[in-house]
Amino acid sequence: MNNQTERTLVLIKPDAVQRGLVGDIISRLESRGLKISGLKIIKIERTIAEQHYRIHQNRPFFPKLVDFITSSPVVAIVFQGRNAVEVTRNTMGQTNPSEATPGTIRGDFAIDIGRNLIHGSDSIKTAGEEILIFFTANELLDYEVSTDPWITEP
Numbered sequence: 001m002n003n004q005t006e007r008t009l010v011l012i013k014p015d016a017v018q019r020g021l022v023g024d025i026i027s028r029l030e031s032r033g034l035k036i037s038g039l040k041i042i043k044i045e046r047t048i049a050e051q052h053y054r055i056h057q058n059r060p061f062f063p064k065l066v067d068f069i070t071s072s073p074v075v076a077i078v079f080q081g082r083n084a085v086e087v088t089r090n091t092m093g094q095t096n097p098s099e100a101t102p103g104t105i106r107g108d109f110a111i112d113i114g115r116n117l118i119h120g121s122d123s124i125k126t127a128g129e130e131i132l133i134f135f136t137a138n139e140l141l142d143y144e145v146s147t148d149p150w151i152t153e154p
């Protein structure tokens, strides 16, 4: 991985899996130019969810957030590419889907902050921490594809 490449954690949340939006969400991030480095479907354990969302542990919505993310399987993905953290966040749209711009994932498919379809790391530092919660090093691949120089100027 060159030093201009970032990795970020995406969770396609239970609402998106249940609604059959996994393919569309992956497709949007993939066609933006991000590369899948790791991918799995998992049912998140409560203790893992509490660790992942620990920054929100004193917020009133925390118990419902943990209930929701553990309620049904999620698809966990590590996306890799230049500015992967920022690119993923702006492809997702605002946290509250009612404020999210049309054209974003949340802006096109969601209306409720408690059912906002996707998680994406909010900084390079948190991405590094969150990836370690869900993936081991040997589950993450760094590989070249022939389109790399057509997506990112070397």
Ligand code: DAT
Pocket (backbone or CB within 6 Å): 056, 061, 065, 094, 095, 113, 114, 116, 118, 119, 120, 122
């Ligand atoms: P994001 O998921 O955009 O990074 P966040 O980290 O601020 O947003 O919050 C994590 C999740 O918690 C968010 O996706 C939905 C839920 N959440 C945040 N703020 C909330 C609120 N005011 N009421 C209910 N749920 C909220």
Ligand code: MG
Pocket (backbone or CB within 6 Å): 120, 122
């Ligand atoms: Mg967040």
